[in-house]
Amino acid sequence: MRIGVLISGRGSNLQALIEAAAKPDYPAEIALVIANQPEAAGLQRAEAIGIPTQVIDHRLFPSRVGFEAAVTDALCTAGCELVCLAGFMRVLTGDFVARWTDRLINIHPSLLPAFPGLHTHAEALATGVRITGATVHFVREQVDQGPIIGQAAVPVHDDDTADTLAARVLEAEHALYPHCVRLVADGRATVSGHRVRIAEADT
Ligand code: GRF
Structure with a gap:
């Protein structure tokens, strides 16, 4: 594709x-x-x-x-x-x-629907969540919404700053995005209502 x-x-x-x-x-x-x-x-x-x-x-x-x-x-x-x-x-x-529609995807550095928009890492720290992460989703008109293809969780450390947290999340993004693009390109990730169905891989 x-x-x-x-x-x-x-x-x-x-x-x-x-x-x-x-x-x-x-x-x-x-x-x-x-x-x-x-x-x-x-x-x-x-x-x-x-x-x-x-x-x-x-x-x-x-x-x-x-x-x-x-x-x-x-x-x-x-x-x-x-x-x-x-x-x-x-x-x-x-x-x-x-x-x-359903051919446009985005990566966002939080576990959506938590912390959409900008300043996600500062908000994650201010909120005190212990886990954050990254989300790849099909794009809809409202920013950072749309059926979720995949997510990766990342721990928040006590001494994190927005920058150290961003760096840890970014590393997870670099594995997550290619994985999700593969699911879509293989035809395994398909939109079903508000959700994405992931078909099993052929063995
Ligand atoms: C990433 O954190 C991505 O999730 C967000 O913007 C940042 C882009 O970083 N949407 P890069 O340009 O891919 O390095």
Whole structure:
């Protein structure tokens, strides 16, 4: 399955997907990386191994709709069947989400529905949870909602800062995202109402 990855910055989750997709038995290949920020460091990670990249700078579009139309055009031209948000910092309209229903997924650094939005790690620490983690989910119009494909739990340590916790969660993200993309690309993760069903692997 050809996938498009949308990024805004560092691109460490993109890197995890690049490494997974390099394995011969991986069912997804990265056909295109799109950044809405020209300076997104993740672009170089893709370019380094010859994955096509495109900068679609949202500031050059008078409307969100125009920006998203350009993104959809680029994804379609590259033949993408699944779109992975990986640190993509633009809220997408309902129209874009509907265009890619059940073919648009996101990774968020908390155990959703806990701590949606920004500042997740600071909120986790302020709340005093002992376990946090990461979630990969199909995207719906409301931010950080949608049927959950997979989650990884991470312990919170007494001496954690938001930064140390973020680093521990990020490590879990790098294993979780490729795993969840594999489930979707293999056709094993399918949406059923508000939930995702995961079919057993063929043996
Ligand atoms: C990750 O923590 C991801 O969960 C969140 O944004 C961060 C992106 O990091 N949506 P990176 O750009 O993949 O390194």
